[in-house]
Amino acid sequence: MTVNEEQTTISVALENLVREVEALHAGGYRLVQIGCTDVGGAYEINYSFDKGYQYQNLRLTIGPDTEVPSVSGIYWGAFVYENEMHDLFGIPVTGINIDFKGTFIRTAEKYPFSVTRRGGDSCRNA
Amino acid sequence: MPERIVIPFGPQHPVLPEPIHLDLVLEDELVVDVIPSIGYIHRGLEQLVQKREFTEYVYVAERICGICSFMHAVGYSQGIEHIMGIEIPDRAKYLRTIWSECSRLHSHLLWLGLFADGMGFENLFMRSWQLRESVLDTLEDTTGGRVIQGTCKVGGVRRDIEKEKLDKMHRQLDPFEEQCRELGDVFLDDDTVKYRLKGLSVISKDDAYALGAVGPTARASGVAMDHRETGYAAYGDLGFKPVVETAGDCYARCAVRVKEVYASIDLIRRAIDQMPEGPLDVKVKGTPDGEYFSRVEQPRGEVVYYLRGDGTKYLSRARIRTPTLANIPPLVKMLPGAQLADVPVVVLSIDPCISCTER
Numbered sequence: 313m314t315v316n317e318e319q320t321t322i323s324v325a326l327e328n329l330v331r332e333v334e335a336l337h338a339g340g341y342r343l344v345q346i347g348c349t350d351v352g353g354a355y356e357i358n359y360s361f362d363k364g365y366q367y368q369n370l371r372l373t374i375g376p377d378t379e380v381p382s383v384s385g386i387y388w389g390a391f392v393y394e395n396e397m398h399d400l401f402g403i404p405v406t407g408i409n410i411d412f413k414g415t416f417i418r419t420a421e422k423y424p425f426s427v428t429r430r431g432g433d434s435c436r437n438a
Numbered sequence: 439m440p441e442r443i444v445i446p447f448g449p450q451h452p453v454l455p456e457p458i459h460l461d462l463v464l465e466d467e468l469v470v471d472v473i474p475s476i477g478y479i480h481r482g483l484e485q486l487v488q489k490r491e492f493t494e495y496v497y498v499a500e501r502i503c504g505i506c507s508f509m510h511a512v513g514y515s516q517g518i519e520h521i522m523g524i525e526i527p528d529r530a531k532y533l534r535t536i537w538s539e540c541s542r543l544h545s546h547l548l549w550l551g552l553f554a555d556g557m558g559f560e561n562l563f564m565r566s567w568q569l570r571e572s573v574l575d576t577l578e579d580t581t582g583g584r585v586i587q588g589t590c591k592v593g594g595v596r597r598d599i600e601k602e603k604l605d606k607m608h609r610q611l612d613p614f615e616e617q618c619r620e621l622g623d624v625f626l627d628d629d630t631v632k633y634r635l636k637g638l639s640v641i642s643k644d645d646a647y648a649l650g651a652v653g654p655t656a657r658a659s660g661v662a663m664d665h666r667e668t669g670y671a672a673y674g675d676l677g678f679k680p681v682v683e684t685a686g687d688c689y690a691r692c693a694v695r696v697k698e699v700y701a702s703i704d705l706i707r708r709a710i711d712q713m714p715e716g717p718l719d720v721k722v723k724g725t726p727d728g729e730y731f732s733r734v735e736q737p738r739g740e741v742v743y744y745l746r747g748d749g750t751k752y753l754s755r756a757r758i759r760t761p762t763l764a765n766i767p768p769l770v771k772m773l774p775g776a777q778l779a780d781v782p783v784v785v786l787s788i789d790p791c792i793s794c795t796e797r
Contacts, residue, residue: 314667314668314669314673314674315667315668315669316668317668317733319730319731342647342648342650343650344650344740344742344759344764345742345744345757345759345763345764347744347757347759348757349744349746349754349755349757350755358744358757360731360742360759365665365667365668367731367733369731387648387650388648388649388767388771389648389649389650389764389766389767389768391767392763392764392766392767393759393763396763399477410473412475415475416475416476416477417476417477417480418475418477418478418480
């Protein structure tokens, strides 16, 4: 048996993002990934969801330094993608349930896990 | 009142030679909270897509991971093929399926060995890796490479498996399956293994789904989700059914992988039986202009390749969401409640691949 896979992408405004994600959550969709793309002076963020191999994307387009609300209150596991988005693209995401504040992907530290490092990490489990 | 302490687990650890870092918050010996960190070996391979021609990036995709390297190439290639409207020959689809399942076999056998090692079962570890060697020998015999195969390309595959080699593979499958079943019986029936794994770090079906678990981690909790059901490559012709368990504990995650070994052997057998004749590839003309989310089922679960082309020979974006990244939130939820001594086994139960995660 083969299941036909459908992929759809719809644009979403920043102020409607959380509401749209809540609607998908209520519809039984799982969060597949959140990924960011640099489109020359702006960023496209794809929120991907799946239900029975039917692939639904919400696409958010924002300018630099625009704060994006976290969806980790709806999908708990979104924190990995939102921290990654912040660490790799510098997009500020507000209200992440586990906010690593730039240390999830330790791209800024030369010796990130050095045993001689003092002071500990700033991340805390909210 | 138990004392609360934080123990750093990794990035290097004797049972987990992959650099994930976990801050384990303990009350005495009991894990009560976990904070993960990644990025220790981040390589920036996604950005490399802007500096390699779209046909060359297959080589980069293959090198994201040494275990599921062939499947990375399939995920990338079929994404480009979809954007460019390329239909690859049937024989290429079957060959991709055979090599994908060989990759799953050696990945699961490697994992079973590591899992046995994590439990302190050295003999079982060595027996698992001994069987894995024969799969690697087959990969080497048919592709020339044990770890990086280099046979998948945009438009099809580079190499054929001649009839004599297909017949040889077919002949070897029966004794190989018998040996795998002997091995699997130990994992599934041994009292020591059951004692260590049953009831350990249970994650419910609802939690697994809500947290975005993929692959055997999801299927062990009763989530019947396996991307091979969509019929990509030749899976649509082979009557594939996902392996599902319901207990959601470490034993169930182990059982799914053991049974997937048998399923992979069966898929290879049927793919050889139904192998069509014909060309191996089609000529690729033009450049990709468009976007697509390509998904394939790796041994650890669903991998997503988001590819975007702008009509030039360089893609403007490749976003790779690997199964381990998706399985980190379920891991963070399944560890609290475990004893410190069980942490290596629980972490191994999601089959973490940090090489994939740090693409």
